Amino acid sequence: MRSDIAVDEVHYLGWGEPLLHPNFRDLVETVRALSPGTIQEVTTTGNADFRASLGGTYIDRVVVSCDGVRQEEYQKYRINGSLEEALRFMRDAKLHGHPDTFVEWKYILFDGNDHPDDLIRAQVLADEFGLDSLLFIVTNSKTRSLRYTNDTMAEIPIRSRRTKISPAAAMMIGSRVSGHVDPARSQLGDRENASLYIDECRVTRGNMLTVSGWSLGADGSYVDEVELIAGSHRQVTQTHDLRHDVAAARSNAQGARCGFLFRVPLGGQSMPDALALTVRLRNHTQDFSAAVQWPAAG
Ligand SMILES: C[S@@+](CC[C@H](N)C(=O)[O-])C[C@H]1O[C@@H](n2cnc3c(N)ncnc32)[C@H](O)[C@@H]1O
Known part of the structure; x- marks a missing residue:
């Protein structure tokens, strides 16, 4: 049925x-x-x-x-x-x-x-x-x-x-600190070969950096992978998460499966104030960067 x-x-x-x-x-x-x-x-x-x-x-x-x-x-x-x-x-x-x-x-x-x-x-x-x-x-x-x-x-x-x-x-419940991505000092959004937006950047219990957002190729196609470099940490992920809001807003989007989520354990290291992201597509790559401000301690 x-x-x-x-x-x-x-x-x-x-x-x-x-x-x-x-x-x-x-x-x-x-x-x-x-x-x-x-x-x-x-x-x-x-x-x-x-x-x-x-x-x-x-x-x-x-x-x-x-x-x-x-x-x-x-x-x-x-x-x-x-x-x-x-x-x-x-x-x-x-x-x-x-x-x-x-x-x-x-x-x-x-x-x-x-x-x-x-x-x-x-x-x-x-x-x-x-x-x-x-x-x-x-x-x-x-x-x-x-x-x-x-x-x-x-x-x-x-x-x-x-x-x-x-x-x-x-x-995963527990204290968290949210960072603010400063658009003026960041290179995000629609670029030559791909788009990438960060929706949330925070640190949760266990000093775990969590960065979520979405990415699509410039033609709306799914990307192969997204790499994040934060301080000495490097992680690669695919865009698995469903983002119906993005698919509705982008008429050329291949579909809603364009969201990503990174979870990076920072250990004893402090919260990174710069993130470098690279999007890999079949024949291209595209680099992005984000400057993050964290609330002052205390
Ligand atoms: C109970 S299993 C059932 C599905 C399948 N039979 C399996 O074993 O993956 C469902 C999930 O519970 C997880 N799980 C089992 N014991 C756990 C534990 N002590 N702490 C956290 N997750 C656990 C498993 O890794 C699995 O992903």
Whole structure:
């Protein structure tokens, strides 16, 4: 049955395992047929055969929960789970999946899987498999990592441009300081090859710099990636977030999927007063810069 209600996104997750559904592929294809613009994301243990469960189907995002790179640690949380299968699933998702499917390895830091060697190993594997993202999550649950917390997550060794760090959703509440982007000293907006606007620049708990905005190519097409340099920090992201306001205001916009969000743990470093951003498009790049003013301390 067709509905007049527009659905932005469908996430298959909850407390179950979506890929245990014998006809998971049919769900994805039914949603695609009824509502081609809806973004579909599945979160899975990846303890499945990729080709048997998702091969030949286009799904926008595949998130694989895989907390560890050693079986003895992995199985503490994933009872009877197979690390080997989860790794193979991620590799196959890039090897045999649709080329536009975004594949993310979600790695929650617990008290046994958080050794720096393990985190470096995960980054080597993520590069080897060509994953789009490796997300380390700092959590506050009982068996959380004590090595990497909200206050120390900037110490996580970063070896890959695919690596991102984020606190678990439940930890993101708390104090925040908003910065003001000074337009007179910034180079943002519509430029030769691309447009980029920053909507918000703030620092949240754990000294986490959060920068959100949107970007599109000059012809309205989606950009390949956006890179942020803030002090000694460098991070790359894609424009995943839906911005219907931008799509409505820009008649040539390819679609609403043009929003970006950076989360950069600053550690002991102070709030950066300059941001450099580079937008990469198929045949071009475009540089932007932002001067940020922060409220005076005290
Ligand atoms: C419960 S799972 C269900 C979906 C799927 N079976 C899976 O394991 O990814 C949903 C999400 O909860 C997350 N999760 C599980 N334990 C967690 C914890 N202690 N702290 C934060 N997130 C957790 C998983 O990483 C996953 O992304």
